Amino acid sequence: MKQRQSIFSFLAVITLLSTGTPAYAMEEALDLFRVRTPIKLTLEETIPDGPKKADICAFLKAVTLENVKTDAEPGVKKDVGFSFATTAPWCLLAAKYIQSLDRRPNLGDWGCGHGFFSRHAVLSGANPYAIDSSLAAANEANKRIFESKAYLAKGLKIQDLYKASNASVTNPGDKFMARQNDINVAFNVLHYLCPRDADLFLKKLYENTKDNGIVILSCDTPRNPNHTSTDFYEGNVAKGLKYPGYGVYSTSSISFKDTLSKTSTLERHVEAITPAEEEAQKFKMGEQYKGLYPLPPEQDYDNGQTIMVNEDFPDGDILRDIRRPYYYATGHQTKNKFAYGALKNVLELEGFTVLNGWYTDQTVDTLYPFDTEDLKIWGSKVVVVAQKRVPEPVT
Numbered sequence: 001m002k003q004r005q006s007i008f009s010f011l012a013v014i015t016l017l018s019t020g021t022p023a024y025a026m027e028e029a030l031d032l033f034r035v036r037t038p039i040k041l042t043l044e045e046t047i048p049d050g051p052k053k054a055d056i057c058a059f060l061k062a063v064t065l066e067n068v069k070t071d072a073e074p075g076v077k078k079d080v081g082f083s084f085a086t087t088a089p090w091c092l093l094a095a096k097y098i099q100s101l102d103r104r105p106n107l108g109d110w111g112c113g114h115g116f117f118s119r120h121a122v123l124s125g126a127n128p129y130a131i132d133s134s135l136a137a138a139n140e141a142n143k144r145i146f147e148s149k150a151y152l153a154k155g156l157k158i159q160d161l162y163k164a165s166n167a168s169v170t171n172p173g174d175k176f177m178a179r180q181n182d183i184n185v186a187f188n189v190l191h192y193l194c195p196r197d198a199d200l201f202l203k204k205l206y207e208n209t210k211d212n213g214i215v216i217l218s219c220d221t222p223r224n225p226n227h228t229s230t231d232f233y234e235g236n237v238a239k240g241l242k243y244p245g246y247g248v249y250s251t252s253s254i255s256f257k258d259t260l261s262k263t264s265t266l267e268r269h270v271e272a273i274t275p276a277e278e279e280a281q282k283f284k285m286g287e288q289y290k291g292l293y294p295l296p297p298e299q300d301y302d303n304g305q306t307i308m309v310n311e312d313f314p315d316g317d318i319l320r321d322i323r324r325p326y327y328y329a330t331g332h333q334t335k336n337k338f339a340y341g342a343l344k345n346v347l348e349l350e351g352f353t354v355l356n357g358w359y360t361d362q363t364v365d366t367l368y369p370f371d372t373e374d375l376k377i378w379g380s381k382v383v384v385v386a387q388k389r390v391p392e393p394v395t
Helices: 002-019 023-034 053-061 089-100 116-124 135-151 174-178 195-208 228-238 275-279 340-350
Strands: 106-110 127-132 163-166 181-187 209-220 245-256 264-271 306-309 324-337 353-359 381-387
Touching: 023 089, 023 353, 053 116, 053 135, 089 116, 089 181, 089 209, 089 381, 106 116, 106 195, 116 127, 116 135, 127 135, 135 163, 174 195, 181 195, 195 209, 195 340, 209 324, 209 340, 228 245, 228 264, 340 353, 340 381
Parallel strands: 106 127, 106 181, 127 163, 181 209
Antiparallel strands: 209 381, 245 264, 245 324, 306 324, 353 381
16 A cells, blocks of 8 residues: 555656646546536636635626637638637636646637637636737737736736737747647637648647646537538548548528528538649638539529528428528538547547547537437537646656
């Protein structure tokens, strides 16, 4: 027994020297990621107790889903995703982990958008360094994170706790890479990277993560009700492709004229990108192109055309029982989508050890274990937690 205790103490000292956190404390915090039942956290659980807790929660809850700002490019419509509210389950999971630690960890926020999570991380107890490839988004993040100044505990200075800068996840810069992080997060970033850039990003992510540090990623999945992208994805998995969800996704969006605040999107089909198209950079990640690709001859509507539709569309037949006018638009975009298996694979190929994974359903408020059966997770996210483990000493 004494021998086992001495070995444990030795490993704890080694871990403390390399990460600043005792091994036993880290292992206890990691129990959060080992849960095999659905996880539904509240914002209150991620904020340390104190006199300002209620005000902090009200401050963070005021945030809503926002389109990420992009730098102005004439004639180009970009879709680089959203800044999710900090009540998104992947944000709550990361913040709960931060809150459970006994010190302020360094955190890297790769593709930070408007900085909502980094702001949450500051108030949960971390020191974030946030980057985004859009200057407009990075400036917004800097402003939003600085707003947390009013809620800091006595003695903390906001300028000492965070940085926000304009840099890409594939080229984050020497200053960012010079500081290794205990926790790295990349929320809804990887599905906007082509395979070449995804490989580079994952390499940088591994280099920037401390030994025994944690990474948390969330991505779009290829799952949808009409199985178009699911079939495409599973076919590529059978071929052994490293990135089976990489393709051109065509969608139709519908807004009824009497309820313009509601838009329904239907995925039509997915096309593989040929080597020639890749070489010519025909499709740029993050850019939304007009029309379906390739445009089927039987579906030749113009983008934005106003027509009439069956009230139950898309389940009904648009050629009869026409009742309501609506705006109809089609578009296509290149994405690199993931199910749990492929995301686990690319992380482990880089050297990480995957601890667990989850899916969200359409409500996006609960994390369901990746192997949950009969779960309707159409249009959901996949979330994975991995660790950069230090090899055990050879005895």
